[in-house]
Amino acid sequence: MDTSTPAVSPLRQRMLDDMRMRKFGDKTQSDYQRAVRNFGKYLGRSPDTATVEDLRRYQLHLVDHGISPASLNAAISGLKFFFDVTLDRGQVMAKMQPVHLPRKLPVILSREEVGRLIAAAGNLKHQTALALAYGTGLRVNEVVSLKVGDIDSQRMTLRVERGKGQKDRYAMLSPILLERLRVWWRVARAQGKMLDGGWLFPGLNPIEPLSARQLNRAIHLAAEQAGIEKRVPVPLYPPRGDLEPAPGFPRRTGGHVPLEGLPGQGPHAPQDDETGGR
8 A cells, every 4th residue: 555645746845835934824825725726727737837818717717606705815815926926927917806805794692692602512621712712802713722821810811822913912811711711720630631731722632732623613513502593703702892791701891902012921820739820
């Protein structure tokens, strides 16, 4: 049985190198590669041989097949990088134009709905993760990337590293949220599910974090169990804090706090025998 890894073409390797040297995230690299791969399939030959008219026809093809505006713009971004950076042939993108993204009002859950959603989550880990997402406004990928050491119980903050825009920032913690986290920490430690200094929300293997896909699935299942028919958004909070919070949660007063908004760098939690200082 041949288990060798398929060879990477010089052209693809150059694109990978171009993205790596710019420190693109894994998702961006995957999206850009997919955009070029899909275009190559449509073209029926190596994408580096494409003309201006080929790319124009490809955009028409995508639109005629019902691609969403966001997906269309993502495809154009990947192709633009490939032709402009990797091939130094940016001029062939002249007829490909990104489209305007319609602005939609966010789905906002009521206080009662948020309470039902969290209560309906399948276990304490998911309940705590959902409560944290609601109380701090973190996105799913930010929640699952947290480590125990990101909690600063002295300053009541949560350090978010490489969040949206690859920027670090602090989110505020309420006493209620901190206590919820402490309860989860005690239970997870007692069950051997959380390692010293490890992930705040570990997966089945505590060496690995809970994946964003798993947490999203838990959110959708909780919404179904709670009888919530709306498309449940994450973050789960009103953008301007103009609605009342769910029962048992603090009133939001402006969302997250930028990293430079607090003195010092990094968490400095006091050590505590009962909670590990967190």
